[in-house]
Amino acid sequence: ILKKRIAVLPGDGIGPEVCKEAIKVLEAVSERFGHQFEFDTQLMGACAIDATGDPLPEKTLDACLNADAILLGAIGDPKYDNNPAAKVRPEQGLLRLRKSLGLYANIRPVTAYDVLLEHSPLKNNRIKGADMLIFRELTGGIYFGDKGRTENGAYDHCTYSKEEIVRVTHLAFQAAQTRRKKLTLVDKANVLETSRLWREVVQEISPEYSDVAVDYLFVDNAAMQVILNPKQFDVILTENMFGDIISDEASVIAGSLGLLPSASVGDKLALFEPIHGSFPQAKGKNIANPIATILSAAMLLEHFELQKEADLVKEAVQNALDKKVLTPELNSTSAYTTEQVGSFIAYYV
Amino acid sequence: ILKKRIAVLPGDGIGPEVCKEAIKVLEAVSERFGHQFEFDTQLMGACAIDATGDPLPEKTLDACLNADAILLGAIGDPKYDNNPAAKVRPEQGLLRLRKSLGLYANIRPVTAYDVLLEHSPLKNNRIKGADMLIFRELTGGIYFGDKGRTENGAYDHCTYSKEEIVRVTHLAFQAAQTRRKKLTLVDKANVLETSRLWREVVQEISPEYSDVAVDYLFVDNAAMQVILNPKQFDVILTENMFGDIISDEASVIAGSLGLLPSASVGDKLALFEPIHGSFPQAKGKNIANPIATILSAAMLLEHFELQKEADLVKEAVQNALDKKVLTPELNSTSAYTTEQVGSFIAYYV
Numbered sequence: 253i254l255k256k257r258i259a260v261l262p263g264d265g266i267g268p269e270v271c272k273e274a275i276k277v278l279e280a281v282s283e284r285f286g287h288q289f290e291f292d293t294q295l296m297g298a299c300a301i302d303a304t305g306d307p308l309p310e311k312t313l314d315a316c317l318n319a320d321a322i323l324l325g326a327i328g329d330p331k332y333d334n335n336p337a338a339k340v341r342p343e344q345g346l347l348r349l350r351k352s353l354g355l356y357a358n359i360r361p362v363t364a365y366d367v368l369l370e371h372s373p374l375k376n377n378r379i380k381g382a383d384m385l386i387f388r389e390l391t392g393g394i395y396f397g398d399k400g401r402t403e404n405g406a407y408d409h410c411t412y413s414k415e416e417i418v419r420v421t422h423l424a425f426q427a428a429q430t431r432r433k434k435l436t437l438v439d440k441a442n443v444l445e446t447s448r449l450w451r452e453v454v455q456e457i458s459p460e461y462s463d464v465a466v467d468y469l470f471v472d473n474a475a476m477q478v479i480l481n482p483k484q485f486d487v488i489l490t491e492n493m494f495g496d497i498i499s500d501e502a503s504v505i506a507g508s509l510g511l512l513p514s515a516s517v518g519d520k521l522a523l524f525e526p527i528h529g530s531f532p533q534a535k536g537k538n539i540a541n542p543i544a545t546i547l548s549a550a551m552l553l554e555h556f557e558l559q560k561e562a563d564l565v566k567e568a569v570q571n572a573l574d575k576k577v578l579t580p581e582l583n584s585t586s587a588y589t590t591e592q593v594g595s596f597i598a599y600y601v
Numbered sequence: 602i603l604k605k606r607i608a609v610l611p612g613d614g615i616g617p618e619v620c621k622e623a624i625k626v627l628e629a630v631s632e633r634f635g636h637q638f639e640f641d642t643q644l645m646g647a648c649a650i651d652a653t654g655d656p657l658p659e660k661t662l663d664a665c666l667n668a669d670a671i672l673l674g675a676i677g678d679p680k681y682d683n684n685p686a687a688k689v690r691p692e693q694g695l696l697r698l699r700k701s702l703g704l705y706a707n708i709r710p711v712t713a714y715d716v717l718l719e720h721s722p723l724k725n726n727r728i729k730g731a732d733m734l735i736f737r738e739l740t741g742g743i744y745f746g747d748k749g750r751t752e753n754g755a756y757d758h759c760t761y762s763k764e765e766i767v768r769v770t771h772l773a774f775q776a777a778q779t780r781r782k783k784l785t786l787v788d789k790a791n792v793l794e795t796s797r798l799w800r801e802v803v804q805e806i807s808p809e810y811s812d813v814a815v816d817y818l819f820v821d822n823a824a825m826q827v828i829l830n831p832k833q834f835d836v837i838l839t840e841n842m843f844g845d846i847i848s849d850e851a852s853v854i855a856g857s858l859g860l861l862p863s864a865s866v867g868d869k870l871a872l873f874e875p876i877h878g879s880f881p882q883a884k885g886k887n888i889a890n891p892i893a894t895i896l897s898a899a900m901l902l903e904h905f906e907l908q909k910e911a912d913l914v915k916e917a918v919q920n921a922l923d924k925k926v927l928t929p930e931l932n933s934t935s936a937y938t939t940e941q942v943g944s945f946i947a948y949y950v
């Protein structure tokens with residue numbers, strides 16, 4: 253019997269709806285296996301700005317710091333997007349949360365689901381069997397450096413300390429050891445000094461993982477290779493900004509953003525969230541795909557070292573895929589609602 | 602009758618081979634139309650380091666400054682790539698050349714060629730008819746900011762002045778006016794101050810081009826959209842680093858890197874080059890595809906306002922595509938050599 257406290261940040265747009273289904277599944281798991289999960293729901297993002305003026309209120313941060321893990325829906329609202337002058341933005345809450353909790357490694361598995369091959373924009377023979385794990389550094393780089401305006405311009409500083417690179421590199425190598433034992437560093441070492449430091453650190457650490465084969469790709473080439481030949485990749489390791497771009501790009505392999513989970517981990521805490529955004533157009537329509545959030549909950553269970561439970565959730569998702577119990581974007585002829593998909597998966601558990 | 606001096610920088614790897622074919626085509630044009638093109642061939646890249654210690658010798662830069670246009674093959678050699686400590690790198694020559702000549706706008710057309718649809722990794726119905734023009738800012742941003750090491754780390758500074766954004770933005774809008782009248786700015790305005798400046802400048806300038814519809818995409822989303830639905834794009838405008846990534850990514854639409862030309866233009870000078878690299882494995886084998894360089898030469902002719910001549914070259918390329926007079930990567934059963942493809946195209950002219 254396991255007792256865990258989970259902070260839940262439903263966020264904006266479809267966030268609350270997909271979180272609700274993930275909690276449904278986690279409750280089914282706790283009931284079946286006799287665990288005790290306590291959910292502590294808090295505001296973050298645009299909804300938090302609306303309610304408190306702050307995208308990450310103190311109370312929310314405290315709840316996260318007191319939790320064993322965090323489940324996040326999605327944040328963002330169009331009213332903030334095209335206003336470059338807006339002083340407070342939902343994204344600031346997310347960035348501050350990552351930094352305050354020390355969530356330095358964003359981990360995204362990308363797999364081509366057989367039943368969804370037809371939905372991918374890529375030719376099926378290129379992606380069938382693709383299975384990669386992307387490690388994106390999440391609390392450094394140009395996201396968190398000095399930024400501001402000068403008299404006639406603007407600047408953003410990208411910085412990396414050796415230590416920031418070392419810790420995520422170890423996680424990526426360790427993951428590669430449990431998989432196909434290949435690690436690809438994506439950088440721009442022919443131009444950037446920070447990238448040259450990344451390459452040095454990875455070269456330095458790689459002898460400690462002598463069973464893992466390492467290669468290096470410039471980010472422009474990587475952006476092509478991910479599409480041309482995704483099966484060549486096992487673990488991809490990269491810095492914050494490149495990881496943002498490459499991991500969203502790689503999502504096209506799965507055939508739907510609605511299936512892709514992610515974990516953001518630090519030395520103490522970990523946060524789990526779907527990679528899709530808040531999709532405001534779908535808000536309240538009961539059409540959003542809850543699977544990415546449910547699979548994020550499965551990653552959360554793995555983080556609690558509940559592997560059997562996590563596997564069961566993944567099996568339940570596969571069953572929904574096989575039986576086509578899916579939301580409209582993946583099943584246009586006989587679509588199910590967000591709630592129906594969630595319940596179907598929870599029932600299997 | 603037109604008299605023009607063209608500086609030729611064949612560079613490394615397959616660069617000299619593909620340049621030779623482009624010159625063959627330009628000579629056929631000058632003969633047919635009675636123009637006088639004078640070619641001034643100079644060293645740049647790894648070959649220049651080997652010969653002089655400098656990737657961009659003074660003599661090369663002078664030749665470029667004295668030319669009416671520049672044709673570049675490709676630069677880069679693997680012996681410099683995995684050595685983060687190398688003090689002199691071929692790429693430095695290219696970056697210095699762009700900066701010294703003030704080539705602030707890199708322009709890349711990406712079209713899905715009907716005869717090559719089968720070679721693209723994307724499903725054909727997604728790309729058939731795709732036709733976009735990418736404007737990448739080329740002499741600012743993180744490429745040219747301060748960079749260096751600190752005691753325990755490294756940094757790269759990204760800066761943009763308003764003026765640097767303004768000039769390339771005007772070029773992009775003007776191009777959009779001659780096309781489908783749509784411009785998409787790709788940035789990361791939810792995180793970067795420089796991106797917010799880009800968005801402000803584009804918003805400020807857009808009323809001057811009221812016939813052009815403007816939209817804004819975050820770079821992570823753009824990296825997906827380029828693959829999910831490339832036909833939505835007409836002109837894409839973006840900063841240096843994002844442009845490097847997105848334009849290479851978009852090349853997969855064409856079915857082959859070997860077809861894609863580019864122009865890098867400033868207020869006085871312009872340089873034309875294929876987007877592919879130096880492809881060292883193919884060097885000297887007479888198998889490299891010369892079409893990207895030949896189409897770069899066609900862009901050079903347009904720059905000289907020789908539209909009829911440029912159109913003829915493009916027609917000749919289309920004829921080679923239709924008749925499948927193509928190098929091995931596009932014609933595995935009855936491949937032609939680099940020289941044969943070049944001669945076939947030159948003969949048509």
Ligand SMILES: CC(C)[C@H](C(=O)O)[C@@H](O)C(=O)O
Nearest residue numbers: 328343346347496791792821
């Ligand atoms: C919302 C935004 C700040 C964020 C990022 O760029 O990190 C998002 O794109 C992500 O990938 O989680």
Ligand SMILES: CC(C)[C@H](C(=O)O)[C@@H](O)C(=O)O
Nearest residue numbers: 442443472677692695696845
């Ligand atoms: C070789 C390299 C420095 C260059 C760049 O990043 O600009 C290349 O990738 C390009 O796109 O021309």
